[in-house]
Amino acid sequence: MYRTAAKRLLCSARQFNGNAALRFRRHNALITYSRFSTTEINQPFSNPHSIHDAIPISTTEIENPTLYDSTSSSTSSSSTTDEDSHRFESPKSKTKYEDEHARLLSASLVHVMKLGWTETALMAGAKDVGLSPSIVGSLSRKEAALVEFYMDDCLQRLIDKIDTDGSLKNLTPSDCISKLIRFRLEIQAPYISTWPQAPSTQAQPVNVPTSFKQRAMLVDEIWHAAGDNASDLDWYAKRTVLGGIYSTTEIYMLTDGSADFRDTWAFLDARVKDAFDLKKTIQEAQYLAEAVSTGLGNTFEEFVGKVFRR
Amino acid sequence: MALGIVTKRLGNKLFPALSSTSRLLHSHATSFGFKHVNEEEKARMVGDVFTSVAKNYDTMNDLMSAGLHRLWKERLVSMLNPFPGMKHLDVAGGTGDVAFRILDNINRVKQRGLQDGFNDALEAKTQIYVCDINPNMLNVGKQRAAEKGYGEDGSLVWVEGNAESLSFQDDSMDGYTIAFGIRNVTHIEKVLSEAHRVLKHGGRFLCLELSHVSLPIFKELYDLYSFSVIPRIGEMVAGDRESYQYLVESIRRFPPQEKFASMIADAGFQKVEYENLVGGVVAIHSGIKI
Numbered sequence: 001m002y003r004t005a006a007k008r009l010l011c012s013a014r015q016f017n018g019n020a021a022l023r024f025r026r027h028n029a030l031i032t033y034s035r036f037s038t039t040e041i042n043q044p045f046s047n048p049h050s051i052h053d054a055i056p057i058s059t060t061e062i063e064n065p066t067l068y069d070s071t072s073s074s075t076s077s078s079s080t081t082d083e084d085s086h087r088f089e090s091p092k093s094k095t096k097y098e099d100e101h102a103r104l105l106s107a108s109l110v111h112v113m114k115l116g117w118t119e120t121a122l123m124a125g126a127k128d129v130g131l132s133p134s135i136v137g138s139l140s141r142k143e144a145a146l147v148e149f150y151m152d153d154c155l156q157r158l159i160d161k162i163d164t165d166g167s168l169k170n171l172t173p174s175d176c177i178s179k180l181i182r183f184r185l186e187i188q189a190p191y192i193s194t195w196p197q198a199p200s201t202q203a204q205p206v207n208v209p210t211s212f213k214q215r216a217m218l219v220d221e222i223w224h225a226a227g228d229n230a231s232d233l234d235w236y237a238k239r240t241v242l243g244g245i246y247s248t249t250e251i252y253m254l255t256d257g258s259a260d261f262r263d264t265w266a267f268l269d270a271r272v273k274d275a276f277d278l279k280k281t282i283q284e285a286q287y288l289a290e291a292v293s294t295g296l297g298n299t300f301e302e303f304v305g306k307v308f309r310r
Numbered sequence: 311m312a313l314g315i316v317t318k319r320l321g322n323k324l325f326p327a328l329s330s331t332s333r334l335l336h337s338h339a340t341s342f343g344f345k346h347v348n349e350e351e352k353a354r355m356v357g358d359v360f361t362s363v364a365k366n367y368d369t370m371n372d373l374m375s376a377g378l379h380r381l382w383k384e385r386l387v388s389m390l391n392p393f394p395g396m397k398h399l400d401v402a403g404g405t406g407d408v409a410f411r412i413l414d415n416i417n418r419v420k421q422r423g424l425q426d427g428f429n430d431a432l433e434a435k436t437q438i439y440v441c442d443i444n445p446n447m448l449n450v451g452k453q454r455a456a457e458k459g460y461g462e463d464g465s466l467v468w469v470e471g472n473a474e475s476l477s478f479q480d481d482s483m484d485g486y487t488i489a490f491g492i493r494n495v496t497h498i499e500k501v502l503s504e505a506h507r508v509l510k511h512g513g514r515f516l517c518l519e520l521s522h523v524s525l526p527i528f529k530e531l532y533d534l535y536s537f538s539v540i541p542r543i544g545e546m547v548a549g550d551r552e553s554y555q556y557l558v559e560s561i562r563r564f565p566p567q568e569k570f571a572s573m574i575a576d577a578g579f580q581k582v583e584y585e586n587l588v589g590g591v592v593a594i595h596s597g598i599k600i
């Protein structure tokens with residue numbers, strides 16, 4: 001679906017397109033810049049902490065109103081390219097509301113631990129970045145936007161880990177999957193006290209399309225990292241099973257009181273092992289069924305033959 | 311209720327439809343319903359209308375909209391998403407409907423126990439400013455507030471003023487609403503730019519107004535209702551056919567949803583959207599000041 005033919009860069013860009021209202025942020029502290037080969041206007045404001053020439057993300061500097069280029073323009077629709085042309089024509093560009101939303105959401109994450117995934121956290125975040133709390137009213141599906149933003153952030157971190165960690169290739173698929181799920185769940189460990197709110201917000205019917213898509217991307221990433229190149233019916237089965245493992249482990253983690261979530265990882269390993277055993281079992285059952293049907297078929301043919309020869 | 315939401319983005323239109331916009335605005339400034347008047351006179355004539363309807367304003371609203379106007383105002387307030395400690399300005403808010411609803415909403419929110427997050431904000435007092443150019447409308451509002459017990463803690467402030475030149479400071483308001491008022495102003499763009507001026511960074515602008523219906527059969531029915539029924543009700547209940555004739559004519563003369571949205575964007579607002587209620591009879595336009 002997302003990764004079969006495309007390279008990682010295109011994949012990331014498409015993710016941005018899908019989440020039109022949200023913007024990726026790489027690790028809360030870094031402010032990244034995107035540079036395009038076309039034009040760079042008025043760079044005196046710019047203060048790039050790190051420049052990613054490939055991934056089209058941009059956010060604004062907190063202090064200065066910086067010039068920035070439109071995000072997701074590599075796979076953007078015509079409306080955003082119109083904006084680009086507007087911006088290039090005007091010498092001083094204005095901060096866009098999506099960037100303000102992104103700033104707001106990332107500032108609010110800090111408050112989530114105390115206040116939960118709620119509007120209150122969003123309003124506290126707004127005050128932190130100097131915005132009027134009224135802006136929370138303009139976010140569609142407020143708390144869900146915060147949760148989705150966080151999920152995207154976690155996914156991004158997972159992708160980074162996959163990119164940078166070379167040791168994954170040497171592991172068997174089941175170990176690789178275990179490790180990645182564990183890594184992903186460890187990212188959200190700090191929020192564990194308020195975590196139950198997040199999946200329940202995402203489970204609301206209004207929010208299900210986005211959360212389903214995010215979950216699908218996550219599962220896809222993990223399987224791809226584990227070296228899966230299938231593109232048949234098996235593809236769906238694998239992702240469904242992994243989705244199931246991930247969800248159950250996440251829920252187990254909510255009630256796990258052991259140090260460093262040791263019990264959760266044990267649970268995870270057991271589930272992954274089960275899934276792979278199940279796969280073998282299914283394969284064997286398939287062979288058995290084939291053998292039986294062949295045998296039956298032969299018997300039936302002979303029988304019919306005998307009947308008609310009579 | 312039909313929902314039609316369109317997002318408009320802020321653009322520095324290099325070749326703005328200035329010619330058509332300015333013509334439209336000029337015609338708005340010199341139109342009193344379907345009559346043509348001088349700019350200077352329009353404000354006075356509108357003032358006369360509202361002085362005369364002030365007493366029956368709320369009753370007439372109920373009759374003309376079959377009580378729906380309450381739902382529209384509720385929708386406006388829920389879109390605003392008020393919070394305790396907010397500084398809000400309701401312009402053309404005369405009889406106080408929107409302001410009262412905002413206060414109700416905030417008090418409900420407080421009861422839900424958002425206090426823990428808001429300890430410092432509660433010290434910042436909620437202030438709703440109701441601004442209207444017409445003192446008669448304000449008086450009706452103050453009376454209603456006293457009857458219902460709103461604003462006893464000083465959270466309601468009644469201000470007589472002109473939407474085209476507000477007496478409030480720059481960047482002082484979290485929210486700005488104008489319900490069924492912008493149709494009556496002389497210079498729409500001045501009102502919009504004043505709104506932009508007084509709002510804080512991140513503040514929201516919301517406008518509830520009677521707007522244009524484009525659904526085929528419904529439009530005819532609505533026109534029939536507007537031009538035949540409403541002035542009659544005005545005559546019978548308020549004894550003032552002329553004012554209600556002005557009302558329905560001024561609705562037709564007001565720019566349609568898309569046009570108005572682009573005017574809001576021109577004033578500097580971002581994420582300009584509108585939502586049609588009842589197929590376009592009423593539209594809520596919103597924007598953020600960034």
